[in-house]
Amino acid sequence: MFTEKYITSSCTINKGAVIKEGLNIFESHTDIAAFLLSVYQHFHFSYPKFYKMDNLSKLGWLAAEILLKDSFKKENYRPEDVGILLANANSSLDDDIKYFETVKEMASPALFVYTLPNIVIGEICIRNNFKGEHTFFIQDKxxxxxxxxxxNYILDKNILQACICG
Amino acid sequence: MSGIKETNEPDVFVVADNVLSPLGKTTAENFSKLKQNISGVRQRNDGGISSKPFYASLFNGDESFISDTNQDYTKFEQLLIASIEEASKDSTIPLQDKKTVLIISSTKGNISLLETNTNNAELHKRIALSTSAKLISECFGFSTQPIVVSNACISGVLAIITGMRLLRSGQYENAVIAGADVISKFILSGFESFQALSGQICKPFDKQRDGLNLGEGAATIILSTNKKYDQNINVRGGAVSNDANHISGPSRTGEELAYAIKKALEDAKVAAGAIDFISAHGTATVYNDEMEANAFSLSGLQSVPLNSLKGYYGHTLGAAGLIESVISIQSIKENLVLPTLGFENMGVTQPLNICTGLLPGKFNNCLKTASGFGGCNAALVFGK
Structure with a gap:
């Protein structure tokens, strides 16, 4: 039996627009790298690690920042009680291609580490000190x-008290 | 209030399994080689993978894995198909039934295609893990949507936890869980760039350990909640945690892996004292093994017999958690825990009871752990 659960906040970043709780809060139409940077700057985030992330991690990190901003009281939860379930269509392919380009000259460890899709989960966990359950799934759609x-299962079984998913 | 399991959840039984590795094509062949202390890791000279000689456990280049050559399956997909075929051969689990789900575990799947093919949209689709999952699902006629878990080196253990929960929730009755990874230039060059590779057969937990070996392989576990399997080994419980510390280095304290172990034991309703042996991740990198030793010590498991199988298989990435789980299940069945090839002198600061020879005994419960990039940790408990 499922208990009542609530979606406390939502954020989408898609096609050059940032939408929170259904409201368009930022828009910019340019290439992906410039767009991600413009989102970061628009919201006045200050997190030097952002600059070394691959696009997938930047995108996930930004979505999580905007999602949690003014909407989530971290101090009400133990680190182990917050987790993350994410899915995408093609893993870390964007960074995979960039990494493999470097193999011809000198393989880049800084790019290689991002050739795993779950690194974006790691980045969000590090930022927020979330230590709970997490999984990265690959789904065509x-x-x-x-x-x-x-x-539902994870919240019903009290494995987590709050979960970021998307 | 946390960790309470509803009593009406069904038990999850291991129905059948397979390991497909350079050591053998069945679980029995693999276990027999391990009992003889035979390793799949050896020095390789393969210019297509690396300009320098390296140590790894690889299939021979010309090896074929399946008889059906009508379809254009990649090596990665062939490994999964061969492993699932072998595991399902002796079971009566209806793969095509709506009650059966397929779960695939891999870190990099078909990434080697980037090395040989033109980079375009068609290639991107071919590389996608969901494409492979669909092909494998169609090959066996699964009627449910396949699930793909890609979560670095805990993928295999996490795929079993995912399957266990889907079965407990009653959504499915059976789960076919298969994992594989193939070693190519892409992966080897990456670990090389991290200076993480050992120039010999790796030495888990040893004072002289200097890095890991990579390995290829596949494994399958078929689970069911059907009561007719209630004499089989159970998947008793599992849990996952994150270090929230560093994306490419493990926790300094091991507290987070220890937390996953604690939650897995609670989920399994098994006390730490009832764990009879541990199948550790034991990659033989300096920091991983030290972190694990800390975690086992924090969990009160320092005197429990422990092994790492990385000296036999290398690190098989998305297959590792599955291969090592299947071998551990076989250890419970045969009441024989395997040694840690490569280990000689204690090289971690916390005491551990590392198996150095075949250890016969009466083994009921096993703890399997894994940790990986992104700060992920997972723990699973199997039992009689």
């Missing part, structure tokens, strides 16, 4: 029903 089922 985002399967909201599956993610909801996973989150």
């Amino acid at each position: 985002f399967d909201a029903g599956f993610i909801a089922q996973q989150v």
Whole structure:
């Protein structure tokens, strides 16, 4: 039996627009790297590690920052009680291609570490000191029903008290 | 209030399994080689993978894994198909049934295609893990949507935890969980750039350990909640945690892996004192093994017999958690814990009871752990 659960906040970053709780709060149409930087600057984030991240981690990190900003009281939760379930269509392919370009000359460890899709989860965990359950799934099309089922189970069993998913 | 399991959740049984590695094509072949202390790791000279000689456990280049050559399956997909075929051969689990789910675990899947093919949208689709999952699902006629877990080196253990929970929740009755990774230039060059590779057969937990070996392989576990398997080994419980410390280095304290172990034991309703042996991650890198030793010590498991199988298989990435789980299940069945090839002198600061020879005994419960990039940790408990 599922207990009541609440979506406390939502954020999407898609096609050059940042939307929080259904409201368009920033828009910029340029290439992906410039767009991610413009989002970072627009919200006056200050987190030097951002600059070394790959695009996938930047995107996930920004979405989590905007999602949690003014909406989530971290201090109400133990680090172990907050977790993250994410999915995307093609893993870390963007960074995989960039990494493999460097192999011809000198393989870049800084790019290699981002050739795993779950690194974005690691980045969000480091930023927020979240230490709970997490999983990265690969799905051809985002399967909201599956993610909801996973989150329901994890919250119902008290494995987590709060979960970021997307 | 946390960690309470509803009593109406069904038990999850291991129905069948397979390990496909350079050491053998069945679980029995693999276990027999391990009992003889035979390693798949040896020096390789393969210019296609690295300009320098390296130590790894690899299949031979010309090896074929499946008889069906009508389809254009990659080596990665062939390994998964061969492993699932072998595991499902002797079981009566209906793969095509709506009650059966397929879960695939891999870190890099078909990434080697980047090395040989033109970089375009078609290639991107071919590399996607969901494409491989679909091909494998179609090959066996699964009727449910396949699930893909790609979570660095804990992928295999996490895939089993995911399967266990889907079965407990009643959404499915059976789960076929398969994992594989293939070693190519992409992966080897990356670990090389991290200076993480050993120039010999790796030495888990040893004073002289200097890095890991990479390995290829696949493994499959078939789980079911059907009561007719209630004499089989159980997947008793599992849990996951994150270090929230560093993306490419493990926790300094091991507290987070220890937390995953604690939650897995609670989930399994097994006390630390009832764990009879541990199958550690034991990659033989300086920091991983030290972190694990800390975690086992924090968990009160320092005197429990422990092994790492990395000296036999190398690090098989997305397959590792599955291969090592299957071998541990076989250890419970045969009441025989395997040694840690490469270990000679204690090289971690916390005491551990590392197996150095075959250890016969009566073994009921095993703890399997894994940790990886992104600060991820996972723990699983299997038992009779």
